[in-house]
Amino acid sequence: MSIIPHSQVQSLEGHQATVDAVKLQLEDFSWVHLACHGKQDLIKPTKSHLLLYGGVLELETILCMPLSNAEFVFLAACQTAMGDAQLINESFHLGGGFIAAGFRSAIGTLWSMNDRDGPLVAEIVYSHLFREGQQAQASNTAEALLLAVDELKARKVPYERWIPFIHMGI
Template identity: 70%
Template structure:
């Protein structure tokens, strides 16, 4: 799956109603279909944000992709700079598809590391690169 760019929203009262805000509506957590994909990059705010009110701290948008069968995910713990996400996705996916290979879940953390390093080399603030995290099963 390619990057999913949108706005993410955590519903603390009913986590299954957490969703991505899309052009034509919403994509709710409970409707994400099962998959056997290797990797997803969630280029949206708050896609792996936990909260003390959530009974299960992994019950967030990124966690749902993992539960649906994705082997790895990159998401954000809070709001991010919209200009940074395309750069992180481009660098990350370039690493995952390097030399014509198929992306593997085991390469996701390294891909994110390359992307974050590029962000830090461009002298962005700490707050711009720190929200991105990698999860893997």
């Protein structure tokens, strides 16, 4: 059973998830879930990127895109909210970049996440947001992430597996 009705979801998997295809999704859709690899560039933060099929989507490109529909992005990728140990208050990362580009709310990770945790966290987040057929709101995403992290804690997973998930924005 799907949490979100199939009529409301467009999925790009494997070879479909090219840089150009993902850019089109970012421009067209208000809610985006990216399950891929992320890489933080501490020297040139705008070169931080998502690894997609056949290439990378750099933060610099995202910041220049027309994202008029942007509401919420779930970055189920490593290092999407990682800061810089030297410049803690001055770091710029993918999650913050998506907020700067126009998304109102984002979920990202401070460091590498356990591959088993991403799907569980996403399931709990979306189950809460789309419960009882309601229209999901970006303003409810922080609460949804809190419920997911609480579930990881209840399952007694080590703290380094639930701490990486953070919420940014409204």
